Amino acid sequence: MMLALELLGGIGLFLLGMSMLTEGLKLAAGDGLRAILRNWTRTPARGLISGALLTGLVQSSSAVTVATIGFVNAGLLTLRHAVWVIFGGNIGTTMTAWLVALVGLKLDIGAFALPIIGFGVLAQMLGTKRPRVSGTGQALAGFGLFFLGISILKGAFETLLPWFETLDLSQAGFFAPFAFLVFGMVLAALAQSSSAAIAIILTATAGGGLPLELAAAGIIGANIGTTSTAIFASAGATPAAKRVALSHIVFNIYSGVAAFLLLYPLVAASHWLADLLLVDSKDEPLTLAIFNTLLNVLGVVLIWPFAGRLVDWLQHRYVAPEESIGRPAHLDPTLAAVPALALRGLVLEIQRMMTLAFASTEARLSPATKKPFNGNGDAGILALGQSIRDFIADLSRQPLPSDVVTALPDLIRSIHHVEETVAEGAAISEGAQPPEALTSGPAWDRLRAGVLATLETTAGDPDAFKTEFDTEMDEVDEAYEGIKKNLLASAAAGRISVDAMEAALLRARRMRRVAEAALKAERRLCPWAPVASGRVETAPPEET
Known part of the structure; x- marks a missing residue:
């Protein structure tokens, strides 16, 4: 013992x-x-x-x-x-x-x-x-x-x-x-x-x-x-x-x-x-x-x-849904040896990222969404953006053709704007919620419809896109200015509190930012979209 x-x-x-x-x-x-x-x-x-x-x-x-x-x-x-x-x-x-x-x-x-x-x-x-x-x-x-x-x-x-x-x-x-x-x-x-x-x-x-x-x-x-x-x-x-x-x-x-x-x-x-x-x-x-x-x-x-x-x-073990989203589907280290193929893969991957991000933002803004949106996929979208950046960094370590050198800044900016839509969409659904009475009505429906339209661009070339960009952004700006004017007037007349007015105005401002970021992301990518189908367009987009 x-x-x-x-x-x-x-x-x-x-x-x-x-x-x-x-x-x-x-x-x-x-x-x-x-x-x-x-x-x-x-x-x-x-x-x-x-x-x-x-x-x-x-x-x-x-x-x-x-x-x-x-x-x-x-x-x-x-x-x-x-x-x-x-x-x-x-x-x-x-x-x-x-x-x-x-x-x-x-x-x-x-x-x-x-x-x-x-x-x-x-x-x-x-x-x-x-x-x-x-x-x-x-x-x-x-x-x-x-x-x-x-x-x-x-x-x-x-x-x-x-x-x-x-x-x-x-x-x-x-x-x-x-x-x-x-x-x-x-x-x-x-x-x-x-x-x-x-x-x-x-x-x-x-x-x-x-x-x-x-x-x-x-x-x-x-x-x-x-x-x-x-x-x-x-x-x-x-x-x-x-x-x-x-x-x-x-x-x-x-x-x-x-x-x-x-x-x-x-x-x-x-x-x-x-x-x-x-x-x-x-x-x-x-x-x-x-x-x-x-x-x-x-x-x-x-x-x-x-x-x-x-x-x-x-x-490939214990893969979470976010990780599946975050893994590139069109990029591979072997593509870096052929810059033309690498550029095509980058465009396809950014298009995929844009589709995922816009779908997530659309679900958050849709009037049919009554409960808080589950944003678990945001981490995967952001991880995908970082993976694309890492690929670009590796690609840039070697001599590149002029068209690829011209395209890369636009592609990087496009990624940044896509990430902005995710961030602003998350802030809308997860931030402080204004009173529902202040975020409903014809003006808000018009703003929401305008923002959702920017997430579904149909133009296929830079010239047509410029026209669509201006039209859609003007619609969003007009709806936003109308909401802003009504909210300020109601607060000044004492019909709503200043805090409630600021919360509603912040939501409208964020919705406008979503539209602006989405259109800028599309504008940066649009000139290079033909690369995905085998035709390279080297003219860079104009600044807006």
Whole structure:
């Protein structure tokens, strides 16, 4: 009974120490984690290295994963870059095994743990108004608790050594490694930390009672079992977060299965590396630390050739409707090599964006819409606009024909005006609502009809469009001026409050802005619309 309590207490101290160490280091680092993730993930190699270094620093792959997910959600980090941070995090998390093998099981750290904890708590208390000092103190206290737990676990497993020796596990055949694989998975899932599970396994091997191959199988299981954290973290999360978590799961399972199939060669390679590093290969915890690192490095090497396909596969998982809208349907990186085709694809994509945006705005302004419009598609339309801009930026890095150079400014302005219609439409339906009596009547019907007409342009060439532009905009301006005059007169006569008048006038002004932005978007795109059917018109539109 006492042995079970000792094991439970050691595990508890170890997990508490790990938690305090991680949180303290994150607090002490300030914005360092954010800055490194923003600036050091632009290539696969840099993402891999930054993920490994950050995880080794904060002693938590979960912290790095959560930060990475946050950057993906914010659009500051693409999934293609984020997966390499995740892969690097798996390498960085092996630092815990090295700490246990080199320090926790070599020195009588338990004798120094209590003073370390005391100094850490004191620094944390004195630095309450200085986050970095407080974080450093918390990390120091966690460091002491971490090794105090290791010391207690080491003593408990030494008591269990005679029992291990009676089991003769080395003669158990294939089922013993498989059983320890499952044991490692369960242990990591329960502890929600592969580092904790691996530390327990390393401590159990320190007395020599656990065969190295079985301990190695347990380490593989711990690496697979830690994916449960990603599964729990992604429950109810955004699609981007789920894809990042899925990359973590795929990597750990892929590398774990490969390592288990190569279990005995990898153990032999760990012995060889231990001898090469002038380390006693009979030092089983240290050999297992090498094995753990080798396991994760092997996973990166094996997945590297397939990383691009993995990212493409992940992009099609958990796709939200907004993301389907936001993905270009007519643009492809290969088009950039042929500027004429790229221009055609850009025109088609902007036409698609315009159709989506105008349909959304029309639904908001339609008198048949009695309930608030669900604008969830706005994010997708705006994302599509950014994707088109990104394509234009990539296209502009090469020499371009004169017609394409002439077209690009108009296309960029067209995107901007389309986004204006979305923003103004959202403001109309989601902003403060004026009294219904002030937004109804013949004048408002005329304004609404004029705005809706601008969302359905029929002209096919620039000359015809100019006539339509002037006619439709004049109709909207006349209706707007009539509403403005009536509202001001009613407020001056005291028939309506000034606040109600201003709210109604703001709605009319926004409806006019929708019409103006829609017509400008169409005017900018109209000269280049023939490109979509194979005929290029190079005359730029006149300013209005």
